[in-house]
Amino acid sequence: xxxxxxxxxxxxxxxxxxxxxxxxxxxxxxxxxxxxxxxxxxxxxxxxxxxxxxxxxxxxxxxxxxxxxxxxxxxxxxxxxxxxxxxxxxxxxxxxxxxxxxxxxxxxxxxxxxxxxxxxx
Amino acid sequence: xxxxxxxxxxxxxxxxxxxxxxxxxxxxxxxxxxxxxxxxxxxxxxxxxxxxxxxxxxxxxxxxxxxxxxxxxxxxxxxxxxxxxxxxxxxxxxxxxxxxxxxxxxxxxxxxxxxxxxxxx
Numbered sequence: 532x533x534x535x536x537x538x539x540x541x542x543x544x545x546x547x548x549x550x551x552x553x554x555x556x557x558x559x560x561x562x563x564x565x566x567x568x569x570x571x572x573x574x575x576x577x578x579x580x581x582x583x584x585x586x587x588x589x590x591x592x593x594x595x596x597x598x599x600x601x602x603x604x605x606x607x608x609x610x611x612x613x614x615x616x617x618x619x620x621x622x623x624x625x626x627x628x629x630x631x632x633x634x635x636x637x638x639x640x641x642x643x644x645x646x647x648x649x650x651x652x
Numbered sequence: 653x654x655x656x657x658x659x660x661x662x663x664x665x666x667x668x669x670x671x672x673x674x675x676x677x678x679x680x681x682x683x684x685x686x687x688x689x690x691x692x693x694x695x696x697x698x699x700x701x702x703x704x705x706x707x708x709x710x711x712x713x714x715x716x717x718x719x720x721x722x723x724x725x726x727x728x729x730x731x732x733x734x735x736x737x738x739x740x741x742x743x744x745x746x747x748x749x750x751x752x753x754x755x756x757x758x759x760x761x762x763x764x765x766x767x768x769x770x771x772x773x
Contacts, residue, residue, distance in 0.1 A: 532693040535656040535759075541766060548770045567769075571762050572653040632771060638656075639763050641692050645662060646756055648688070649669045649749065 535641075536634045542575055542583040544631045547624045550593060550614055557584070557595075557612035584614065592620045592627070656762075657755045663696055663704040665752045668745045671714060671735050678705070678716070678733035705735065713741045713748070 542564065549560050564575050587593045593614045601607025616624065646652045663685065670681050685696050708714045714735045722728025737745065767773045 532695075534659040534662070534694060534696075536763075538655040541655070544766065544770050567765075568762065571758050571765075573655060573758075573762060574653075575655075628770065632767075635763055635767055637692055637694075639760065639767070641689065641694060642657075642756055642760050642763070644688075644692075645665065646753075646760070649665050650753060 532637075536631070536638050538575070538579060539583055539586070540631050540634065542580055543587060544628065546580075546583055546587060546614070547592070547628060550616060551621075551624070555593075555614040557614060560584075560614070587614075590623065591617050592623045593617065594620075653758075657752070657759050659696070659700060660704055660707070661752050661755065663701055664708060665749065665756075667701075667704055667708060667735070668713070668749060671737060672742075672745070676714075676735040678735060681705075681735070708735075711744065712738055713744045714738065715741075 545564055545567075546560060549555060549563065554560065554563070561577060561580055564580060568575060584593070584595075588595060594617050596613050596615065597610045598613060599607050600609040600611050666685055666688075667681060670676060670684065675681065675684070682698060682701050685701060689696065705714070705716075709716060715738050717734050717736065718731045719734060720728050721730040721732050
């Protein structure tokens, strides 16, 4: 088993939860992740977020659609990308989230143990 | 800032604590680390532990000595390697442990946040 949870898995976890909560607007997902972790000094690389989204599409969890940003096609020509669950997406996502939870707990255990063993906290 | 704490830093933390507690017998440090993390399915690679020890010597935190394992030089010819603090080793180690604590807490914060955000726990 790896040392710590992979960044890719951590990001995919967040992307799945965002789509579960109907927040599948690509650009917004990017911004949300970056804002979320600012207090921790961690900025998830944009390329990693895109790769994670691509993997979730490739694995048949998500599919993506493009829509015009506004409602008037004469002036609103900016395209936005949206991510949605495929038909068996929720099921695949649920299984994936279960695996990531195990890894998350494992890492929390190791770090808490390290804090105890080395600092007595 | 990196995503998660580096494996090298994690291992160095444990090695420092071991020497602080007079448990600086090289081979034993290796075995102890491996045993410690068995329950988590994590096996710190021997090469990584050696590299960490080497770094701590290179950074002037530790120095190493070799001793005969037993007390009778006629039969006890097995050499063991011991690690000790240099004169300013404890001071350097204290500073290093402080930095690692910050990183440890940062990672714990991120993982706890991820558990909360994605699983409501």
